[in-house]
Amino acid sequence: MEKPREWLREKSIAKKILSDADVVFEVVDSRIPFETRNKVVEQLAKERNKKLFVIMNKADLVPEDFVEKAKKEIEKEFPVVVFSAHKNRGKRELDRLIKQLAKEKRLVKIGVLGYPNVGKSSLINTLKRKKVATTSPKPGMTRGEKLVKLDRNVYLIDTPGIITLEFQDDLALKGSWIPEKLEQPVEVALKLIEKITENRPEALEEAYGVEVGKEPLETLTRIGQKLNYRIKGGEVDLDRTAKKVLWDWIKGHIKAYWL
Ligand SMILES: Nc1nc2c(ncn2[C@@H]2O[C@H](COP(=O)(O)OP(=O)(O)OP(=O)(O)O)[C@@H](O)[C@H]2O)c(=O)[nH]1
Numbered sequence: 474m475e476k477p478r479e480w481l482r483e484k485s486i487a488k489k490i491l492s493d494a495d496v497v498f499e500v501v502d503s504r505i506p507f508e509t510r511n512k513v514v515e516q517l518a519k520e521r522n523k524k525l526f527v528i529m530n531k532a533d534l535v536p537e538d539f540v541e542k543a544k545k546e547i548e549k550e551f552p553v554v555v556f557s558a559h560k561n562r563g564k565r566e567l568d569r570l571i572k573q574l575a576k577e578k579r580l581v582k583i584g585v586l587g588y589p590n591v592g593k594s595s596l597i598n599t600l601k602r603k604k605v606a607t608t609s610p611k612p613g614m615t616r617g618e619k620l621v622k623l624d625r626n627v628y629l630i631d632t633p634g635i636i637t638l639e640f641q642d643d644l645a646l647k648g649s650w651i652p653e654k655l656e657q658p659v660e661v662a663l664k665l666i667e668k669i670t671e672n673r674p675e676a677l678e679e680a681y682g683v684e685v686g687k688e689p690l691e692t693l694t695r696i697g698q699k700l701n702y703r704i705k706g707g708e709v710d711l712d713r714t715a716k717k718v719l720w721d722w723i724k725g726h727i728k729a730y731w732l
């Protein structure tokens with residue numbers, strides 16, 4: 474369950490990038506903008522006096538009033554750019570911002586940081602207008618750091634997702650952990666269903682055509698029945714259903730969101 478060595482490694486990546494880079498783009502998932510804000514990254518940026526911009530990516534997955542609400546909240550601490558790598562939204566605004574930053578210094582290195590799977594590499598490809606960084610729905614795609622030249626004097630640094638001092642279960646809820654690598658996928662899926670039920674139960678009804686139950690287990694069982702995921706003897710395969718729900722969450726097929 475615990476992986477102290479990995480945590481230390483991740484923290485050292487964050488530290489290294491924060492000494493290399495002049496500016497940080499902290500990418501978050503617009504569906505769960507607060508949960509995907511990385512405290513370590515923000516803390517280090519503050520300590521080192523680096524400019525940090527929060528990029529609310531995947532804005533295409535949430536409604537506009539939610540985007541505005543979240544943006545306002547985060548802007549109390551950091552400037553925010555609303556973005557969608559899939560819909561090319563926010564590209565012009567970021568282009569302009571980068572141009573401005575490039576005027577202030579001879580050479581600008583922008584560290585693109587955030588949790589696994591929030592869309593750091595996708596953002597870089599959108600800005601570069603070319604597929605230079607590998608992307609995947611699988612959290613943990615980007616391994617090493619990668620320097621991408623954007624302009625004569627502007628570089629972006631693609632990085633692996635930063636995770637620190639967190640349990641795998643919590644990471645999975647953020648879409649930052651591969652469901653197959655969880656010890657108890659059912660437990661995590663139940664937690665996720667609980668969260669979604671609290672915030673936007675229709676999202677589960679829309680995704681699976683089931684009625685949300687009183688207990689998360691009821692809902693998960695109904696989803697399994699609907700998908701016809703069975704184990705020998707005909708009972709619902711909860712394990713398989715849980716992984717499917719977690720993958721659907723990662724892939725943005727479940728339209729739920731919360732502050
Ligand atoms: N709907 C939607 N999906 C997106 C957007 N940007 C990225 N994705 C998807 O999110 C998944 C992760 O994207 P990546 O760019 O690989 O994310 P990353 O942060 O580089 O991930 P790691 O390298 O694993 O840390 C992929 O399936 C992308 O297609 C977006 O703006 N909207």
Ligand SMILES: [Mg+2]
Binds near residue numbers: 614
């Ligand atoms: Mg990546």
